[in-house]
Amino acid sequence: MKNRFDLIIFDWDGTLIDSIDWIATCLQKAGEVCQCGIPDYQAAKDVIGLSIHKAMQALFPGQDDAMIERLVACYSREYFSKTISPEDLFPGVYEMLGQLRSEGFQLAVATGKTRAGLDEALAHTGTGHLFEVTRCADETASKPDPRMLHEIMAHVGVDKSRTLMIGDSIHDLQMAQNAQIASIGLSCGAHAEDFLQQYSPLCCLQQPTQLLDIIDNG
Known part of the structure; x- marks a missing residue:
C-alpha cells in the first residue's frame, strides 16, 4: 500500500x-445546562464529526436558532475548560x-x-x-x-x-x-x-x- x-x-x-468520551460528556452537559434534556451517551457519540451546529441540531431537534447558539456556547465553555496535552x-x-x-x-x-x-x-x-x-x-x-x-x-x-x-x-x-x-x-x-x-x-x-x-x- x-x-x-x-x-x-x-x-x-x-x-x-x-477525546470521544470528553466530547460526549460536554454535549450532554450542554443539554443539561440549557434545560433541553440530557442526550443518550451513544447519541452524543453519534454526532461527533459533524460541525458543532449540525451536531446540536441532530441532538436537540426542534430547537430554534437562538437555543442552538446557546447550546453551542455552553458546549464550547465546557470543552475548553480542559487543557489538552500530548x-x-x-x-x-x-x-x-x-x-x-x-x-x-x-x-x-x-x-x-x-x-x-x-x-x-x-x-x-x-x-x-x-x-x-x-x-x-x-x-x-x-x-x-x-x-x-x-x-x-x-x-x-x-x-x-x-x-x-x-x-x-x-x-x-x-x-x-x-x-x-x-x-x-x-x-x-x-x-x-x-x-x-x-x-x-x-x-x-x-x-x-x-x-x-x-x-x-x-
Missing part, C-alpha cells in the same frame, strides 16, 4: 486523539505521524472541530508541524459533504486516486465515499466496526498505529 497513496488525511477526534494522543500517534512523513507521505487533517478548537489541540499536542494542511467545519462544509477533502487535495496537488482518508466515525467514511477516495476505519472512537463497514473502507483497525503495518505490508 506504500506505493498506492501520496496523501493521508486524518480525522482528529477519536482518530489521532482519545498525553491525550493515542499511544504512538506522534511517532507514527513522524514516520509517515519521513517515508514521504503528505499528511492532512479534516475535522468537524472549529478552527479555534483544532488550533488549540495542535498547539498543545505539538503536532501542527506534521501536517501540510488542515480543514475545519467552520471554514468549509460539514461532513459528510466532501468539500473539505476536495480543498485539501487541491491545496497539496494530489489526485483522489492517490489519497487515503482515516477516520473513526461514519461521517468520516461517508465523506470519503462522497469524495470517491479510499478510506480506512478505526474502531477506537465514535463508531464500532460494523457501522464503519457500511461505507466500504479498505479495512478497519482497532488503533491508529496499526496503520503503519498496513502501509508497509498491505
Whole structure:
C-alpha cells in the first residue's frame, strides 16, 4: 500500500486523539445546562464529526436558532475548560505521524472541530508541524459533504486516486465515499466496526498505529 497513496488525511477526534468520551460528556452537559434534556451517551457519540451546529441540531431537534447558539456556547465553555496535552494522543500517534512523513507521505487533517478548537489541540499536542494542511467545519462544509477533502487535495496537488482518508466515525467514511477516495476505519472512537463497514473502507483497525503495518505490508 506504500506505493498506492501520496496523501493521508486524518480525522482528529477519536482518530489521532482519545477525546470521544470528553466530547460526549460536554454535549450532554450542554443539554443539561440549557434545560433541553440530557442526550443518550451513544447519541452524543453519534454526532461527533459533524460541525458543532449540525451536531446540536441532530441532538436537540426542534430547537430554534437562538437555543442552538446557546447550546453551542455552553458546549464550547465546557470543552475548553480542559487543557489538552500530548498525553491525550493515542499511544504512538506522534511517532507514527513522524514516520509517515519521513517515508514521504503528505499528511492532512479534516475535522468537524472549529478552527479555534483544532488550533488549540495542535498547539498543545505539538503536532501542527506534521501536517501540510488542515480543514475545519467552520471554514468549509460539514461532513459528510466532501468539500473539505476536495480543498485539501487541491491545496497539496494530489489526485483522489492517490489519497487515503482515516477516520473513526461514519461521517468520516461517508465523506470519503462522497469524495470517491479510499478510506480506512478505526474502531477506537465514535463508531464500532460494523457501522464503519457500511461505507466500504479498505479495512478497519482497532488503533491508529496499526496503520503503519498496513502501509508497509498491505
